[in-house]
Amino acid sequence: MRNPALAWIGHPLTVIAVVVLLLNDHLFKPLWPGVVTGKLSDVAGLIVAPPLLNLLIRRPHLSILLTGTVFGLVKTTAAGAALASQAWTLVWGPSLVLADPTDLIALPVLYATWWIWNHPDARAVRLARAVVVIPLTVLAVAATGQVETFKPYSAHAVDVIDDMIVVATRGGRQPGPAETGFASGDAGNSWSSSAIPVPSPSKTSACVPGRPDRCYRTVATRLKVEEFRNGRWATAWEISPGDQDRLARAYASERPEDTEVVASLGIAIQKLPGGYVVVVANGADGIALRDISGAWHRLGWAERGFDSSSAVSLTASGRYDDSIPMAALMAALAAGLVALGCDVRRSGFAVAALTLWVGVGLFYSGVNTAVLFNPVAVLLAMALVPAGATTMVMSAVRGETPLRVWMVSTTTAVVTYYAIMMPFYAWSAGWLGYYSLASGLSIALGIATASAGTLAVIKLKDHETPEAESGR
Known part of the structure; x- marks a missing residue:
């Protein structure tokens, strides 16, 4: 047996389990939600997961043991379910795995998984079959963790x-x-x-x-x-x-x-x-x-x-989109960086400012995702934000940016944020009648304040240039 790992995942019984998992999660569950289809996913998943894990660690017995242990922790503890939700979210987008001790009834199926490993399929087509089955297996296993809509x-x-x-x-x-x-x-x-x-x-x-x-x-x-x-x-x-x-x-x-x-x-x-x-x-x-x-x-x-x-109270505060504060923050940060960049005018500053802007966006989205947080986005943000901020400051210092330009740029960012948010605050409090009116005012005020900040920096730069020339 030249490649027992591929032979295991390409075994006819494993292939059948993959097909059952896909059909059950995408066809049977929507048609007949209930205990039977729920447990069927657990049974098929316990057959499919060990050979897939074995492709990475190349230890069959350890793969089966880890699968059973993780399955038990996920189904019996809230922490295990939360960690599984995070893992599935990284692989497949926002997902939710729920703890359910009754699912442990499926654990004996791991014996069938062990039997499949010890009775490999010796036919010559196993390698080709494994090449097709591996992506389907990943798809089938990942699909079981999707959030109910x-x-x-x-x-x-x-x-x-x-x-x-x-x-x-x-x-x-x-x-x-x-x-x-x-x-x-x-x-x-x-x-x-x-x-x-x-x-x-x-x-x-x-x-x-x-x-x-x-x-x-x-x-x-x-x-x-x-x-x-x-x-x-x-x-x-x-x-x-x-x-x-x-x-x-x-x-x-x-x-x-x-x-x-x-x-x-x-x-x-x-x-x-x-x-x-x-x-x-x-x-x-x-x-x-x-x-x-x-x-x-x-x-x-x-x-x-x-x-x-x-009934929803007509006097309760209006609920605007959760994405509005994030959009206002990113727009305000962009306004402040653009205003500052009008004085620095260095390509390195522009790259650093863009890096900082992207890093802040990743951090905000990472800690506000539907399932706890997205550690990949947060870790990437923790690398981008310090790098972008440090390079940006160094570029501005080398360009001898005056303190008042820093103050105007910072003020531009703060005022732009509140200019964007104020119409939504007013709509939420009932002072504006329509959400569309709040959206229109928000865009207009945001553009006005960002433009004013940029023009203020340009004016400061223009006033400094003659003085610099006369000094020379």
């Missing part, structure tokens, strides 16, 4: 079926059921899970049964309901456009394609003894409910249905 909840349709208010919803942890629902038999006071299908899209207007003169309708793209009375349509309930804009930001997803609309999408009316209730599906904001007394309430997402106490 979360899609924002959305109430997208509503109807009254068999004297029950039924709201069709979607969202939650993915993979999972694409459509869910909640039903209420007591005029929206309590809710329970429901599998009753609701037509989608649902009706956007409805009349009180037996009262064709009393109708309600939603307004497209708005959180708003109009009521037909006295021969005309009038506003019955609404959220102001500014507050609706803030709610849309509150429910925004990290992935724009997963963001659900915040607007009234459907309406239904339930006739009750002594009156009626109106229910409106409001997308990501949950539902609006007109109770039998005529009062309107916003009901947000609760553990089992909807509840008024769970």
